Amino acid sequence: MASKVAALLSCALLVVAAAGYYTPPNPATCGLKVGYYHDKCPAAEEIVKHVVGDAIFHNPGIGAGLIRMLFHDCFVEGCDGSVLLDPTPANPQPEKLSPPNNPSLRGFEVIDAAKAAVEHACPGIVSCADIVAFAARDASFFLSSGRVGFDMPGGRLDGRFSNASRALAFLPPPVFNLSELVSSFSTKGLAVEDMVVLSGAHTVGRSHCSSFVPDRLAVPSDIDPSFAASLRRKCPASPSSGDDPTVALDVVTPDAMDSQYYRNVMARRVLFTSDASLLTSPATAKMVSDNANIPGWWEEKFKAAMVKMASVEVKTGNQGEVRRNCRVAN
Numbered sequence: 410m411a412s413k414v415a416a417l418l419s420c421a422l423l424v425v426a427a428a429g430y431y432t433p434p435n436p437a438t439c440g441l442k443v444g445y446y447h448d449k450c451p452a453a454e455e456i457v458k459h460v461v462g463d464a465i466f467h468n469p470g471i472g473a474g475l476i477r478m479l480f481h482d483c484f485v486e487g488c489d490g491s492v493l494l495d496p497t498p499a500n501p502q503p504e505k506l507s508p509p510n511n512p513s514l515r516g517f518e519v520i521d522a523a524k525a526a527v528e529h530a531c532p533g534i535v536s537c538a539d540i541v542a543f544a545a546r547d548a549s550f551f552l553s554s555g556r557v558g559f560d561m562p563g564g565r566l567d568g569r570f571s572n573a574s575r576a577l578a579f580l581p582p583p584v585f586n587l588s589e590l591v592s593s594f595s596t597k598g599l600a601v602e603d604m605v606v607l608s609g610a611h612t613v614g615r616s617h618c619s620s621f622v623p624d625r626l627a628v629p630s631d632i633d634p635s636f637a638a639s640l641r642r643k644c645p646a647s648p649s650s651g652d653d654p655t656v657a658l659d660v661v662t663p664d665a666m667d668s669q670y671y672r673n674v675m676a677r678r679v680l681f682t683s684d685a686s687l688l689t690s691p692a693t694a695k696m697v698s699d700n701a702n703i704p705g706w707w708e709e710k711f712k713a714a715m716v717k718m719a720s721v722e723v724k725t726g727n728q729g730e731v732r733r734n735c736r737v738a739n
């Protein structure tokens with residue numbers, strides 16, 4: 410047990426060393442490899458990209474869902490597709506049904522479609538965990554009009570275990586303050602700057618009112634008053650499951666993956682305490698203003714941080730399997 414933990418930790422540390430900050434890490438990280446399917450299933454990454462591109466063309470919000478899905482997969486049991494598993498009689502409460510994922514996480518059908526197409530081309534070769542990682546990479550590419558394009562290593566195996574209570578334990582809620590966020594990310598081998606940079610994913614997609622009304626609108630908060638007023642017009646005062654509309658995370662460029670999020674943070678036009686908390690230390694406030702003000706800076710860092718997040722606690726060798734159906738363990 411102790412040696413397993415040590416292996417996971419040293420793997421995360423290796424990635425830190427290999428990733429640096431300005432260039433994406435070199436091919437081999439944690440047993441993962443860029444072009445992993447080059448010989449085994451040459452069309453795999455192209456197939457995923459095509460399916461994701463198609464889905465985003467019809468609904469850009471699905472792209473946001475896929476980027477979030479990688480985060481929610483990797484923080485719970487590692488990047489092993491555990492978030493995709495459906496309930497079964499033996500396991501009635503998988504991650505998918507936990508409050509951080511249900512009902513807000515979207516894009517599962519896109520993973521199913523990509524898996525079906527990839528299985529058609531090369532049965533039993535491409536893991537669901539890799540499809541989630543490729544899909545998040547491709548969604549970033551499309552939503553940024555190609556500005557956030559990067560290589561994503563492959564070679565993850567799929568896990569067999571998924572428990573809703575672990576999702577609650579490891580996915581940071583929107584009420585977290587800076588020190589809680591830093592500690593949540595550091596549990597997964599991610600640094601303060603990774604957390605700040607990955608939070609920039611809140612440049613796309615949406616939130617349900619219930620995720621921020623109680624914490625940010627119903628009580629005094631630092632949210633910009635005119636922004637708060639516009640949110641109050643869109644959200645009920647006490648959202649419930651029957652009455653829980655959604656609003657854009659990035660009020661300025663809702664469907665574009667860009668550094669606008671950081672300008673929103675500085676203007677206090679962000680939804681969550683977790684977003685606002687990035688200004689509560691001088692070091693993270695400096696990262697926010699650099700990401701906001703230096704052209705291309707955030708994009709480069711985001712590429713590296715996504716690859717790093719996608720290597721958290723990955724399963725290789727006999728720790729996992731290649732699922733036939735992403736919703737069911739073999």
Ligand code: HEM
Pocket residue numbers: 470473474476477480513514515581582583584585590604607608610611613614615616617618619620658681683
């Ligand atoms: C720093 C801690 C984080 C917290 C507390 C947090 C919290 C949240 C919450 C509460 C929502 C709205 C859910 C809803 O009500 O519908 C959301 C949406 C989203 N989050 Fe995060 N998040 C964090 C980090 C991340 C990271 C690391 C990523 C990916 C790299 C990410 C990507 C997204 C995306 C793209 C959406 C929009 C999803 C959609 O439109 O379907 N978030 N987040």
Ligand SMILES: *[C@@H]1O[C@H](CO)[C@@H](O)[C@H](O)[C@H]1NC(C)=O
Pocket residue numbers: 499500572573574575
């Ligand atoms: C999931 O976690 C809960 C709480 O720790 C536990 O009661 C339950 O037995 C777990 N389920 C499985 C299938 O391991």
Ligand SMILES: *[C@@H]1O[C@H](CO)[C@@H](O)[C@H](O)[C@H]1NC(C)=O
Pocket residue numbers: 586587588589
């Ligand atoms: C963050 O929240 C924790 C837990 O509520 C609290 O102990 C800590 O003092 C808070 N930190 C800051 C910087 O507000």
